Amino acid sequence: xxxxxxxxxxxxxVLVPLVGAAFAGSATSAMAAPNKASSASxxxxxxxxxxxxxxxxxxxxxxxxxxxxxxxVPSDLEQMPNLLNFIEGNGALLTNHHTPLISHTAxxxxxxxxxxYGDRMGVPVSNSFRYFNPSGTTNLGVSFAYWTDPIFDxxxxxxxxxxxxxxxxxxxxxxxxxVPYTRAGCxxxxxxxxxxVLENIATDIPTVFGAGSAQALEVSSDPxxxxxTIDCQAFSDFVGIGVHCALGSALCSTAxxxxxxxxxxxxxxxxxxxxxxxxxxxxxQVSPSGPPHTSQSHRLPRLRRHAGGRLAVIRRGHAGARDPxxxxxxxxxxxxxxxxxxxxxxxxxxxxRALGE
Numbered sequence: 001x002x003x004x005x006x007x008x009x010x011x012x013x014v015l016v017p018l019v020g021a022a023f024a025g026s027a028t029s030a031m032a033a034p035n036k037a038s039s040a041s042x043x044x045x046x047x048x049x050x051x052x053x054x055x056x057x058x059x060x061x062x063x064x065x066x067x068x069x070x071x072x073v074p075s076d077l078e079q080m081p082n083l084l085n086f087i088e089g090n091g092a093l094l095t096n097h098h099t100p101l102i103s104h105t106a107x108x109x110x111x112x113x114x115x116x117y118g119d120r121m122g123v124p125v126s127n128s129f130r131y132f133n134p135s136g137t138t139n140l141g142v143s144f145a146y147w148t149d150p151i152f153d154x155x156x157x158x159x160x161x162x163x164x165x166x167x168x169x170x171x172x173x174x175x176x177x178x179v180p181y182t183r184a185g186c187x188x189x190x191x192x193x194x195x196x197v198l199e200n201i202a203t204d205i206p207t208v209f210g211a212g213s214a215q216a217l218e219v220s221s222d223p224x225x226x227x228x229t230i231d232c233q234a235f236s237d238f239v240g241i242g243v244h245c246a247l248g249s250a251l252c253s254t255a256x257x258x259x260x261x262x263x264x265x266x267x268x269x270x271x272x273x274x275x276x277x278x279x280x281x282x283x284x285q286v287s288p289s290g291p292p293h294t295s296q297s298h299r300l301p302r303l304r305r306h307a308g309g310r311l312a313v314i315r316r317g318h319a320g321a322r323d324p325x326x327x328x329x330x331x332x333x334x335x336x337x338x339x340x341x342x343x344x345x346x347x348x349x350x351x352x353r354a355l356g357e
Contacts, residue, residue, distance in 0.1 A: 037182075037183040037185075037247055038183065038184050038185035038246070038247070039185060039246065039247045039248045040185055040187070040245070040246040040247060040248045040249035040250070040251075041248060042185050043185055044181075044184060044185050044186035044187070044246070045184045045185050045186075046184065046186070047184075056181070056186075060109065060112065060193070064076045064077060064080075065077065066093070066095055067095070099111070100117050100118055100124070102125070104125075104126045104127055105126060105127050105194070106123055106126030106127045106143035106144055106194050106195075107123050107124060107125065107126040107143070109193065109194035109195075110123050110166075110194055110195065113177040113193075113194070113196070114174060114175070114177060119169065120168060120169055120174075121166060121167070121168065121174040122164065122165060122166045122167030122168065122174055123143050123165065123166065123195075125143070126143035127142070127143045127144065128140060128141065128142050128143060129141045129143065131151060131153075131159075131160075131161045132161075133160045133161075134160060139153050139155060139156065139159060139160070139161075140153055140154065140155050141153055141159075141161075141165075142154060142200075143165070143194075144194060144195065144199040144200070145165045145195060145199050145200065145203055145204060146195060146197070146198050146199055146203070146204040146207055146208060147166050147173070147174075147176050147195050147196060147263070148164065148166070148173055148207055148208075148262060148263065148264070149164070149165050149166075149195075149203045149204060149207050150162045150163060150164060150165060150203060150207075151163065151164075151165050152165060152199075152200060152202060152203045152204075154200075154202060165195070166195060168265075172265040173263065173264060173265040173266075175266060175267060176196070176244075176263050176266065176270075177196065178190070178196060178244040179263070179266060179270060181244075181246075182244055182245065182246050182247070182261075182273055183246075183247075184246075185246045185247075186246055187243055187244070187245050187246055187249055187251055187252075188243065188244040188245075189242075189243045189282070189286075190241070190242050190243070190244070191240070191241055192240050192241075196242065196244075197239070197240055197241055197242040197277070198238050198239045198240070198242065198277055198278060199239060199240075200239065201219045201225055201230070201232070201234050201235055201238065201239065204238070204239070205219055205234070205238065208259055208277050209259060209277070215234070215237075215238060218233070218234045218237070219232070219234045222234060236279060237278050237279060237280035238277060238278035238279075238280065239278065240278075240279070241278060241279045241282050242275060242276060242277045242278065242282065243275055243276040243282055243285075244261055244273070244275045245258070245261070245273065245274050245275055245276070246273075247272055247273055248272075249274070251276070251285055252274035252275055252276050253274070256276065256281060256284070256285060257276060257280065257281035258274040258275065258276055258281070259274060259275060259276075259277055260273070260274055260275075261273040261274050261275040
């Protein structure tokens with residue numbers, strides 16, 4: 001799933017003002033006492049200088065370079081003049097970003113989200129890695145797993161390392177990037193953004209819903225879910241789309257399928273927050289009247305069972321859908337950026353290609 005839907009490197013971070021400060025704050029001031037949480041009833045308090053910012057939109061493009069690898073060959077953005085002109089004509093293009101090495105999809109996304117490199121958030125190597133067993137042998141670990149998951153090892157149901165995949169240097173679960181927003185009273189919608197949404201139906205389902213939950217039963221009762229190609233309804237229902245809600249938000253109520261948004265090691269405590277995990281629960285809230293539409297008003301097909309292309313289309317539909325007002329912070333990868341007064345930062349423009357790419 002990750003190879004098809006994400007590609008190789010998340011290079012471009014598109015930010016409305018404050019998003020950089022908010023995400024950096026979740027990491028660089030991780031041990032500081034957080035601001036007092038705002039409830040959903042108080043509204044989304046982004047506290048911009050002139051009070052005009054109502055939404056934060058963060059978009060990442062995969063493997064899209066600003067600088068040239070070969071001085072005689074135009075860079076990726078130079079070969080996409082419409083995108084480059086949009087960025088330069090509607091904001092500022094910043095190129096002083098120092099990408100992680102070796103640069104690859106999961107680590108790049110998570111470095112952008114957390115503001116720290118992999119040695120401080122648990123995923124320094126991606127998109128897969130090896131971990132040591134007590135015997136000295138090694139097993140496969142996959143970088144893509146929900147934020148509070150243990151290591152995801154698809155080769156066994158009993159991995160010997162059960163620590164968090166998203167792990168700080170002192171052994172705690174890494175601070176989550178959506179927390180500054182939900183504490184400010186904002187609902188955060190996320191589409192195909194690493195480890196902030198469910199990534200698999202193996203470890204993610206029991207972590208978020210519980211081992212004996214109805215969602216876990218949906219996985220275990222469908223033979224297609226155990227196929228190497230993963231052809232099952234549960235994958236389509238739960239993987240890739242989510243909303244992290246402000247405290248007390250009706251959007252993530254139990255009636256809407258909301259689950260506790262557990263972050264056991266979050267600095268300053270994080271209790272009582274809820275989230276929607278999966279297309280099954282998000283779609284009826286984003287588009288109550290039926291399947292979501294793209295920003296060009298094209299109706300998207302209903303999501304049935306897992307198919308890589310279909311899931312990618314639906315994800316873009318959620319990211320570009322006409323939001324009825326529930327979501328104030330959007331993180332995702334829609335087809336093309338729209339809107340004005342955006343500040344853009346280049347995440348990966350100075351990078352060289354990793355070995356083997």
